[in-house]
Amino acid sequence: MGKESILEIKNIRKSFKDHEVLKNVSLNVDRGEVVSIIGPSGSGKSTILRCATLLERMDGGTLKYKGDIAASDESGTMVYADRNELKRIRRCFGLVFQSFNLFPHYTVLKNIVEPVVLSGQCDADEAKERAMGLLERLGLEEKAEAYPGKLSGGQKQRVSIARALAMKPEILFFDEPTSALDPELTGEVLKVIKSLAAEHMTMVIVTHEMKFAREVSDRVIFLENGEIHSQGTSEELFASDNERLNAFIGKLEQR
Amino acid sequence: MAQWWAGVSETFARCFINEGRYKLLISGIGVTIKVSLLAIVLGMVIGFLIALCNLSKKKPLKIIGKVYTDVIRGTPSVTQLMIIYFVVFATINWAKWIIAAIAFGINSGAYVSEIIRAGILSIDRGQTEAGRSLGLTAKQTMMYIVIPQAVKNIFPAMGNEFITLIKETAIVGYVGLMDIQKAGDFIKSATYEAFMPLVGTAIIYFVLIKLLTIALTKYEAYLRKSEKR
Ligand SMILES: Nc1ncnc2c1ncn2[C@@H]1O[C@H](COP(=O)(O)OP(=O)(O)OP(=O)(O)O)[C@@H](O)[C@H]1O
Ligand SMILES: [Mg+2]
Numbered sequence: 001m002g003k004e005s006i007l008e009i010k011n012i013r014k015s016f017k018d019h020e021v022l023k024n025v026s027l028n029v030d031r032g033e034v035v036s037i038i039g040p041s042g043s044g045k046s047t048i049l050r051c052a053t054l055l056e057r058m059d060g061g062t063l064k065y066k067g068d069i070a071a072s073d074e075s076g077t078m079v080y081a082d083r084n085e086l087k088r089i090r091r092c093f094g095l096v097f098q099s100f101n102l103f104p105h106y107t108v109l110k111n112i113v114e115p116v117v118l119s120g121q122c123d124a125d126e127a128k129e130r131a132m133g134l135l136e137r138l139g140l141e142e143k144a145e146a147y148p149g150k151l152s153g154g155q156k157q158r159v160s161i162a163r164a165l166a167m168k169p170e171i172l173f174f175d176e177p178t179s180a181l182d183p184e185l186t187g188e189v190l191k192v193i194k195s196l197a198a199e200h201m202t203m204v205i206v207t208h209e210m211k212f213a214r215e216v217s218d219r220v221i222f223l224e225n226g227e228i229h230s231q232g233t234s235e236e237l238f239a240s241d242n243e244r245l246n247a248f249i250g251k252l253e254q255r
Numbered sequence: 256m257a258q259w260w261a262g263v264s265e266t267f268a269r270c271f272i273n274e275g276r277y278k279l280l281i282s283g284i285g286v287t288i289k290v291s292l293l294a295i296v297l298g299m300v301i302g303f304l305i306a307l308c309n310l311s312k313k314k315p316l317k318i319i320g321k322v323y324t325d326v327i328r329g330t331p332s333v334t335q336l337m338i339i340y341f342v343v344f345a346t347i348n349w350a351k352w353i354i355a356a357i358a359f360g361i362n363s364g365a366y367v368s369e370i371i372r373a374g375i376l377s378i379d380r381g382q383t384e385a386g387r388s389l390g391l392t393a394k395q396t397m398m399y400i401v402i403p404q405a406v407k408n409i410f411p412a413m414g415n416e417f418i419t420l421i422k423e424t425a426i427v428g429y430v431g432l433m434d435i436q437k438a439g440d441f442i443k444s445a446t447y448e449a450f451m452p453l454v455g456t457a458i459i460y461f462v463l464i465k466l467l468t469i470a471l472t473k474y475e476a477y478l479r480k481s482e483k484r
Contacts, residue, residue, distance in 0.1 A: 119390035
């Protein structure tokens with residue numbers, strides 16, 4: 001059996017005004033793969049995730065999920081799939097934000113249940129069961145009835161991971177999931193992501209945690225100035241003698 | 256002193272008791288409240304729709320919203336009231352107070368729409384993005400995620416708008432409705448007394464608005480408390 005492609009990004013381009021943030025970036029992710037994206041601030045890491053998750057319109061290139069075209073440029077203009085197709089495609093992926101973006105007016109449980117129910121995946125009882133299962137797994141079952149405002153950063157991020165997982169995505173994107181956390185709280189979140197990797201969840205992770213990226217990733221991509229500077233397995237990349245790459249990794253590891 | 260007091264109470268009786276004049280004021284309070292309440296409800300409905308127009312990405316809707324708010328904010332409310340009453344509803348035989356309430360609702364809608372728009376824009380973009388990335392439609396994200404949170408931010412400004420609206424209705428006398436202001440004015444003409452009827456009118460408005468303010472403050476405190484849970 002061959003590899004099943006989940007995400008296919010080809011030559012995407014994105015500019016804000018006349019600032020070209022992504023220049024011809026391509027990225028393929030197969031089922032079960034864990035890909036990390038590293039790179040300096042402003043290199044366009046978040047923009048890649050935002051284009052892939054349809055939060056940002058791109059200016060050129062092709063975006064496919066499981067072979068279905070979400071967007072592609074046809075003779076110079078971007079064409080997005082129609083509303084129903086996009087709705088279907090949105091179900092393929094989940095996104096975990098740096099700033100959690102939990103819904104403050106809902107309890108932890110409702111944060112997880114409501115999207116599942118509203119998107120018509122299943123009824124409230126089943127969604128609740130699913131949510132409780134996830135909360136238990138992440139060690140948060142006593143927090144089910146708490147409001148997000150009462151949680152620590154690490155707990156919030158774990159809830160937001162549970163919320164994304166409840167949608168049963170085929171691929172999960174993380175945008176610096178631990179950057180907003182106090183250092184002593186990053187561990188609990190990274191542990192969750194590692195356990196997902198162990199179950200062969202397909203993931204694309206933007207991170208500044210070099211040690212974590214090295215341990216968890218099948219492939220690491222180094223992005224610079226909106227272009228893929230280099231990529232490879234974590235052994236390859238972290239053993240590379242490329243000056244620019246080493247300077248970047250070295251700087252982060254010293255912290 | 257005793258003489259002064261006798262004078263005062265005689266004037267008071269003449270202004271408010273004789274010929275049952277207090278009844279005028281009481282029914283005036285009724286008119287003011289009826290017009291204000293219906294106008295507030297209409298204003299919120301219209302304001303919400305106009306806010307959605309203003310926030311929409313569709314050009315024609317944007318234009319409708321912009322023109323509406325511009326026209327309403329750029330003309331006096333008396334003029335609007337009179338146009339609605341004597342022109343738009345000239346041939347329609349509805350109760351006066353309902354037509355007046357429609358006019359004030361239309362007026363208030365423009366201000367409410369700005370309040371709602373600002374409230375919606377005050378919600379962090381990450382909330383919308385989270386909703387969308389979790390498979391909610393744009394409409395669901397608005398209804399279940401953004402608006403419930405915006406309501407809390409909107410509340411104080413909305414309370415101010417209610418208060419302004421109640422005071423604005425003091426012009427309904429222009430279309431022949433006997434509200435608090437008009438009742439006071441009527442008593443003034445009938446008794447040739449200015450001080451008591453007009454100060455009395457002011458006191459009635461003040462008490463009405465004070466009561467509303469207290470209720471709004473209580474409710475806002477309640478909302479804040481539920482937010483902190
Ligand atoms: N909405 C926007 N409007 C204008 N410029 C933007 C916008 N979003 C991002 N940019 C610019 O695009 C560039 C890439 O931003 P991006 O957020 O993708 O970087 P990043 O690699 O995620 O950086 P960081 O590590 O700081 O998160 C930056 O220069 C940023 O200023
Ligand atoms: Mg970023």
